[in-house]
Amino acid sequence: MCGIVGLFLKKEDLRPRLGDMLADMLITMSDRGPDSAGIAIYGDQGDGHKITVQSDTPDTAFDGLDTALGDRLGAPVTMKTNDTHAVLTVPAEALEATGAFLEARGLRIMGVGEAMEIYKETGLPRDVATRFGLRAMGGSHGIGHTRMATESAVTTLGAHPFSTDADQCLVHNGSLSNHNTMRRVLAQKGFAPKTENDTEVAACYISSRIAEGANLGEALSGTLEDLDGFFTFVMGTKTGFGVVRDPIACKPAVMAETDDYVAFGSEYRAFAGLPGIDSARVWEPEPATVYFWER
Structure with missing residues (x-):
């Protein structure tokens, strides 16, 4: 329905x-x-693109995630955690590399955008x-x-x-x-x-x-x-x-x-x-x- x-x-x-x-x-x-x-x-909208990700084990999955991603990209990364979701802000030119990094860690990408954040759960x-x-x-x-x-x-x-x-x-x-x-x-x-x-x-x-x-x-x-x-x-x-x-x-x-x-x-x-x-x-x-x- x-x-x-x-x-x-x-x-x-x-x-x-x-x-x-x-x-x-x-x-x-x-x-x-x-x-x-x-x-x-x-x-x-801020500087860069927001990537909303989800994990069933957020305490471990999000621990140090922004630092590790920033080191991989060689660029500043900010992160806002919210329950099972986190919103990472990365430079626009780093979106492809960021997506590959996150998926390799088993994180689910909910959405990407300059203004959009997506939150969903059962x-x-x-x-x-x-x-x-x-x-x-x-x-x-x-x-x-x-x-x-x-x-x-x-x-x-x-x-x-x-x-x-x-x-x-x-x-x-x-x-x-x-x-x-x-x-x-x-x-x-x-x-x-x-x-x-x-x-x-x-x-x-x-x-x-x-x-x-x-x-x-x-x-x-x-x-x-x-x-x-x-x-x-x-x-x-x-x-x-x-x-x-x-x-x-x-x-x-x-x-x-x-x-x-x-x-x-x-x-x-x-x-x-x-x-x-x-x-x-x-x-x-x-x-x-x-x-x-x-x-």
Whole structure:
């Protein structure tokens, strides 16, 4: 079933409240997906690129990791640990070498980007939000997902969001019927999914289209032609987030917009507690239509 939330802030003075508002939205969707949850937060950009990694044994895996990586790169590395995740900031030109170093150590890369940080784990959404301190996080926008596993195991890697390109990530409610065929097509193009989750197939598809020269809107529109099944996709980027539903639009979705924000939820109750919601323009996204908001 799954639940999706998204929040795009139009005003800078709301940035410190992003995590708090997004946490309430995520937790409200718990009964749509109680087995795991994840969020992508787009915050401040610093010098270099952020790489979010995860480990089942963070105490040992993250001990001295920044020093060892800095020595390998011959460049400064900063690290921020958060429960089972850590965010490393490295020079942009060192991304490839950093990825190889981290994977050799058995660390799972959740996402890469100048602004994006991804946190996801198994467990109830309330517990996941608490573990990562979501309420204290600030930023310009974010998306989240509560999962009810249907097509693959309940694991950290099976949780959403999925990121297959810098500062891009995808969450999904629904099911794809041709994801195995698409896996073979994408592998031939060099975009092979790493998990059994069909959502990662969609994320890889969008990245492959962009690599071929499509813009983000064209790539999202392409899902309507090439991906079979029923779906609502919400995609985060460095500058905003986009929404697209399949032509039948059988999965629930609702949006709200005020002068302060744009919000997405699988159900209205996801954002019923947001400030100013009583005066918001509320609507159901049209089928087979791409919506996008960016700064």
